[in-house]
Amino acid sequence: MKFSRLESANASPAVCFTCNGQVIEARVGDSVATALLMAGIGSTRDTALSGEGRAAYCLMGVCFECLVEIDGIPNQQACLVPVSEGMSVRRQEGAPQVWNG
Amino acid sequence: MNDSTYDIAVIGGGLVGSAVAWGLVRGGARVVVLDEGDDAFRASRGNFGLVWVQGKGDGMADYAAWTRRSAEIWPDLAATLASEEGVDVGLRQPGGIESFLTDADRDAAELEIKRMHNQGLPGRPGDGANDTKIITAEEARALEPSLGPEVIGAAFNPHDGHVNPLYLLRGLHAGLQRLGVDYRPGHAVVRVGRDGGGYRVVTSKGDVLAHKVVLAAGLGNIPLAPTLGLNVPTRPDRGQILVTERLAPMIGYAYVNFRQTEEGTVMIGASSAQAGFDTSLDIDTSARLAARARRIFPALAKARIVRTWSALRIMSPDGFPIYAESETHPGVFVVTCHSGVTLAAVHALELAPEILAGRLSERLAAFSPKRFEMVEA
Ligand SMILES: Cc1cc2nc3c(=O)[nH]c(=O)nc-3n(C[C@H](O)[C@H](O)[C@H](O)COP(=O)(O)OP(=O)(O)OC[C@H]3O[C@@H](n4cnc5c(N)ncnc54)[C@H](O)[C@@H]3O)c2cc1C
Numbered sequence A: 001m002k003f004s005r006l007e008s009a010n011a012s013p014a015v016c017f018t019c020n021g022q023v024i025e026a027r028v029g030d031s032v033a034t035a036l037l038m039a040g041i042g043s044t045r046d047t048a049l050s051g052e053g054r055a056a057y058c059l060m061g062v063c064f065e066c067l068v069e070i071d072g073i074p075n076q077q078a079c080l081v082p083v084s085e086g087m088s089v090r091r092q093e094g095a096p097q098v099w100n101g
Numbered sequence B: 001m002n003d004s005t006y007d008i009a010v011i012g013g014g015l016v017g018s019a020v021a022w023g024l025v026r027g028g029a030r031v032v033v034l035d036e037g038d039d040a041f042r043a044s045r046g047n048f049g050l051v052w053v054q055g056k057g058d059g060m061a062d063y064a065a066w067t068r069r070s071a072e073i074w075p076d077l078a079a080t081l082a083s084e085e086g087v088d089v090g091l092r093q094p095g096g097i098e099s100f101l102t103d104a105d106r107d108a109a110e111l112e113i114k115r116m117h118n119q120g121l122p123g124r125p126g127d128g129a130n131d132t133k134i135i136t137a138e139e140a141r142a143l144e145p146s147l148g149p150e151v152i153g154a155a156f157n158p159h160d161g162h163v164n165p166l167y168l169l170r171g172l173h174a175g176l177q178r179l180g181v182d183y184r185p186g187h188a189v190v191r192v193g194r195d196g197g198g199y200r201v202v203t204s205k206g207d208v209l210a211h212k213v214v215l216a217a218g219l220g221n222i223p224l225a226p227t228l229g230l231n232v233p234t235r236p237d238r239g240q241i242l243v244t245e246r247l248a249p250m251i252g253y254a255y256v257n258f259r260q261t262e263e264g265t266v267m268i269g270a271s272s273a274q275a276g277f278d279t280s281l282d283i284d285t286s287a288r289l290a291a292r293a294r295r296i297f298p299a300l301a302k303a304r305i306v307r308t309w310s311a312l313r314i315m316s317p318d319g320f321p322i323y324a325e326s327e328t329h330p331g332v333f334v335v336t337c338h339s340g341v342t343l344a345a346v347h348a349l350e351l352a353p354e355i356l357a358g359r360l361s362e363r364l365a366a367f368s369p370k371r372f373e374m375v376e377a
């Protein structure tokens, strides 16, 4: 699926962040989830149970499908976090490991 | 009384009513279950899901033995729900840990073990106890490496476990449907009166006739019981629970206040508050539960909480179950308890057949509400 930005959103200044090292240009005011969708990244994590790919779904903080690691902190809801310059986003693979035994 | 008369009307379709009704219909009875709707107080939809033995029955040896019996036959219930109703309820019985943060925690557990050891039943020594033992912090961390450095020791019981309580409810209801039980949601029972040799159950949507009646309406028993010659002095006790996102496996045992589900979420429980019929949430309580969780499992500090809720326990004055047949209304039984998950196996497989046979056996005598009258006298 291809997303396009509203005319008015195009007016806001550019901001760059990375996803798994890939540099992505977004606009100030984008959430991480919309920026990833705009960049054509269709799968932002693999589920904890089945390992299937998932991406943002509700875009309003309810479904928790959009979890990603942001600046080293896992399980952030990408749809609730605005992008910022230099931010480092990573895909989540499987269930987050909070305990490293 | 005519052809439309049921053998047994069960009032309440939560875990207690469903387990009993499932046992009754498997025994061949014609059963109707009368239930309220989504606006009812329903502990069965908001509980923690432990099949818990440790500490159960401190003060009543019969309850200790009854709980142990339920944990022992729980695998039969789980296997039957899987094979006959097609529902895997996720029973796990790895043993349970109660972790101590202070010497006072350890002292209290030691005393409980001693009291329970000393309350053996006549002719059945040891039946009042349940194999709980104190272990050191090192032993606890050897079992569960994710326990934090603040844990100074623990109590361990090999019989404890957990289950998905929502799948349990679904499995029982699947059985009720498959076996032809007449399940009627939205039928609040207003009153039960005599009708010929049986009973007329008056509901918000019409009357039902039955030879026997089982009161299993949780907190809904409170107004009904006294009109049927039964003393059921239960009250609501609010418990709050937090649940994390799905996490990679980090908790292998069952805990009074923690369990990691098969899907990976960690449940953190549970408070206790006397707040009447009120299921609102109290943020201070959530914060306290979370803070304690971080002391016991420090790794949880990095986990996100995705939901929190509260539900009302159905508490008797001593916390033990109430089972009885009415003396003034023969054939009317009350079955209610806290710990309806743990006791689901005995309710379905052992209590229901006794109700079907028409009387409760001697081993259930101790659960009669007569014990409250004796205390008052
Ligand atoms: C926070 C919390 C944690 C818990 N943790 C555990 C645990 O880990 N392990 C464990 O074993 N137990 C636990 N419990 C206890 C367990 O959930 C209950 O013992 C059990 O669910 C009680 O089931 P019930 O069917 O009696 O009650 P409910 O689930 O309350 O069901 C009562 C039913 O009766 C119906 N009803 C009420 N009035 C009427 C009426 N007048 N007419 C028709 N229908 C009526 C209602 O609609 C409802 O469906 C916990 C409880 C709570 C609140």
Ligand code: FES
Pocket: A033, A055, A056, A057, A058, A059, A060, A061, A062, A063, A064, A065, A066, A067, A077, A078, A079, A080
């Ligand atoms: S997309 Fe649903 S919570 Fe983020």
